[in-house]
Amino acid sequence: MSEANYSASPRGRGLGGGGRGSAGGPAPQPPPPRGRGGGGGRLAPPAAPPPQPPPARGGGVFILVPAEFFATRVGRTLARLVLALILLAMWEYLPGADLRFWMSGPVEIVARLWSWLLDGSLWENVGATLSAMALGYAIGTATGIALGLLFGLMPRLYRVLSPYITALYAMPKIALAPLFVIVFGIGIQSKVALVAITVFFLVLNSTLDGVRNVDRDLTRALALMGATRLEVIGKVLVPATLPWIFTGMRIAVRYAFTNTLLAELIASNSGIGFMIEYYSGVFDSTGTYAAILVLVIMSVGLTEVLTQIEARMSHGR
Amino acid sequence: MPRGDLAPKISLAGVGKTFVTRDREVEALQPIDLAILDHEFVALVGPSGCGKSTILNLIAGLLQPSGGVVSYDGMAVSELNRQVGYMTQKDTLLPWRTAADNIRIALELKCRAVPRAEAAARVAQMIDLVGLTGFERHYPAELSGGMRKRVALARTLIYEPETLLMDEPFGALDAQLKLLMLDQLQELTRQRRMTVVFVTHDLGEAITLADRVVVFSARPGRIRTVRSVDLPRPRDVFRIRFTEDFSHLHEALWDELQDEVARGTDV
Ligand SMILES: Nc1ncnc2c1ncn2[C@@H]1O[C@H](COP(=O)(O)OP(=O)(O)OP(=O)(O)O)[C@@H](O)[C@H]1O
Ligand SMILES: [Mg+2]
Numbered sequence: 001m002s003e004a005n006y007s008a009s010p011r012g013r014g015l016g017g018g019g020r021g022s023a024g025g026p027a028p029q030p031p032p033p034r035g036r037g038g039g040g041g042r043l044a045p046p047a048a049p050p051p052q053p054p055p056a057r058g059g060g061v062f063i064l065v066p067a068e069f070f071a072t073r074v075g076r077t078l079a080r081l082v083l084a085l086i087l088l089a090m091w092e093y094l095p096g097a098d099l100r101f102w103m104s105g106p107v108e109i110v111a112r113l114w115s116w117l118l119d120g121s122l123w124e125n126v127g128a129t130l131s132a133m134a135l136g137y138a139i140g141t142a143t144g145i146a147l148g149l150l151f152g153l154m155p156r157l158y159r160v161l162s163p164y165i166t167a168l169y170a171m172p173k174i175a176l177a178p179l180f181v182i183v184f185g186i187g188i189q190s191k192v193a194l195v196a197i198t199v200f201f202l203v204l205n206s207t208l209d210g211v212r213n214v215d216r217d218l219t220r221a222l223a224l225m226g227a228t229r230l231e232v233i234g235k236v237l238v239p240a241t242l243p244w245i246f247t248g249m250r251i252a253v254r255y256a257f258t259n260t261l262l263a264e265l266i267a268s269n270s271g272i273g274f275m276i277e278y279y280s281g282v283f284d285s286t287g288t289y290a291a292i293l294v295l296v297i298m299s300v301g302l303t304e305v306l307t308q309i310e311a312r313m314s315h316g317r
Numbered sequence: 318m319p320r321g322d323l324a325p326k327i328s329l330a331g332v333g334k335t336f337v338t339r340d341r342e343v344e345a346l347q348p349i350d351l352a353i354l355d356h357e358f359v360a361l362v363g364p365s366g367c368g369k370s371t372i373l374n375l376i377a378g379l380l381q382p383s384g385g386v387v388s389y390d391g392m393a394v395s396e397l398n399r400q401v402g403y404m405t406q407k408d409t410l411l412p413w414r415t416a417a418d419n420i421r422i423a424l425e426l427k428c429r430a431v432p433r434a435e436a437a438a439r440v441a442q443m444i445d446l447v448g449l450t451g452f453e454r455h456y457p458a459e460l461s462g463g464m465r466k467r468v469a470l471a472r473t474l475i476y477e478p479e480t481l482l483m484d485e486p487f488g489a490l491d492a493q494l495k496l497l498m499l500d501q502l503q504e505l506t507r508q509r510r511m512t513v514v515f516v517t518h519d520l521g522e523a524i525t526l527a528d529r530v531v532v533f534s535a536r537p538g539r540i541r542t543v544r545s546v547d548l549p550r551p552r553d554v555f556r557i558r559f560t561e562d563f564s565h566l567h568e569a570l571w572d573e574l575q576d577e578v579a580r581g582t583d584v
Pocket of ligand 2: 484
């Protein structure tokens with residue numbers, strides 16, 4: 001599957017991480033957007049326009065228009081478009097030849113995106129990122145819920161294990177990424193492992209919180225009616241814990257996305273993170289920006305989907 | 318009458334309960350002896366905090382006594398006592414189920430496995446009995462306190478446990494509705510020949526329904542008096558309050574109770 005050609009040279013890399021040039025590169029490189037790990041929930045700011053010439057706030061233009069204009073929907077959209085055009089034009093035309101090397105330009109970037117669209121490498125890498133994320137998320141969620149319920153039902157077992165769980169929960173999971181690469185290689189498995197373990201602990205913890213918060217009077221009332229242990233679990237424990245599980249799952253989506261990306265940035269052979277890492281590694285700024293642009297679009301899409309789901313869920317009681 | 322009738326269904330022999338919390342001990346119940354016969358309706362009255370709920374919890378096996386033995390059908394209650402239906406003081410409705418679904422829940426359990434159609438019919442009958450027609454699909458959060466109590470009552474009655482433990486089931490109801498409920502409860506428990514232990518603050522309610530009224534002293538709870546109510550059955554719950562026997566009994570018990578309530582509030 002990974003045979004698609006990126007317009008810049010060879011691909012594939014050994015376990016040793018041969019092409020990871022960015023660290024030792026000579027010129028002051030624009031740092032790739034690393035370090036999105038901690039923030040978890042937040043989206044990276046649009047990466048496209050570099051912090052270059054002071055954008056002349058467009059005041060000159062805006063003075064000609066009455067202020068109320070920007071209070072309307074059309075006005076705002078128009079203002080945004082104009083602003084974007086100005087910034088893009090500056091990006092396209094202002095930098096000199098030496099800056100161009102690491103800043104690239106909008107036209108080139110769009111052209112690169114187009115070529116990726118045509119040769120299929122775009123979908124292949126977006127697909128790789130999304131499928132690693134989805135698979136890791138599914139595994140982490142399922143195991144997190146199952147163990148959360150189990151520990152909730154066996155508090156003594158949990159008390160024995162809790163120091164370990166707390167320690168593992170507290171540890172930044174990203175530190176495990178190199179280990180996973182050694183164990184699973186640079187394919188999808190290591191990404192899935194990193195995502196799964198991150199999601200697992202988040203969902204485990206919220207499930208445990210949920211189980212602990214179940215009103216004991218409710219479970220006892222049902223047991224008194226003659227419910228078996230399983231019936232108590234199915235009719236009281238699970239429904240009462242569901243909102244907590246959903247909260248954990250919702251938070252975990254963003255972590256899953258971030259960690260898929262981090263895993264790809266650290267070591268992998270496919271995915272958007274890999275593209276960013278790869279192109280910056282070979283000093284191909286156009287490819288890097290194009291990949292970042294794809295990432296921005298994916299992030300916005302993901303946020304949109306989450307917002308929709310949350311709105312839908314809060315409507316249903 | 319069948320010979321079993323005189324063997325106690327429930328017996329508390331020297332049963333006391335002391336709660337140990339982090340910083341202190343609370344003696345909720347001094348050692349008491351009480352035997353409740355099969356098919357008997359016993360009302361427990363007493364000042365707040367005298368251990369009435371504690372007694373029901375002990376009978377249900379939700380608590381273990383600090384001393385003495387609680388037995389049911391001659392066997393010590395050492396774990397949950399599934400022979401009893403317990404309508405607790407604080408209702409334990411499931412907030413994510415509608416009133417009707419809450420009422421049905423006992424019929425969904427494997428130990429009863431009532432067919433769907435029959436369950437639906439019985440739920441409808443119960444809804445009618447507690448006067449909640451039209452509120453079947455409301456969630457507990459959308460019901461008033463008294464309505465929730467009635468849902469809880471229906472949920473307990475629907476599976477016809479042989480023994481009913483009820484902790485102030487009608488506390489939140491207006492006088493009129495309360496009488497209607499008392500009437501239904503008397504009818505049902507007589508028909509099904511249930512054993513009932515009924516906690517209330519309302520002496521009139523206790524005398525109307527009970528075969529015996531047990532008056533407790535203020536905390537730590539002891540039994541102050543036990544009075545048999547020899548009014549004939551079935552009783553007319555709407556009129557019985559106006560009979561002479563009733564008022565004599567009420568007056569006598571009221572004196573006892575008043576002392577204790579006064580003592581309870583002194584502390
Ligand atoms: N779980 C517990 N831990 C500590 N103390 C308790 C506990 N349950 C009850 N008590 C104490 O035991 C005493 C009796 O409580 P109980 O609930 O049986 O009273 P009650 O007679 O039902 O009162 P009320 O009429 O107000 O419902 C109270 O003083 C209460 O503070
Ligand atoms: Mg009580």
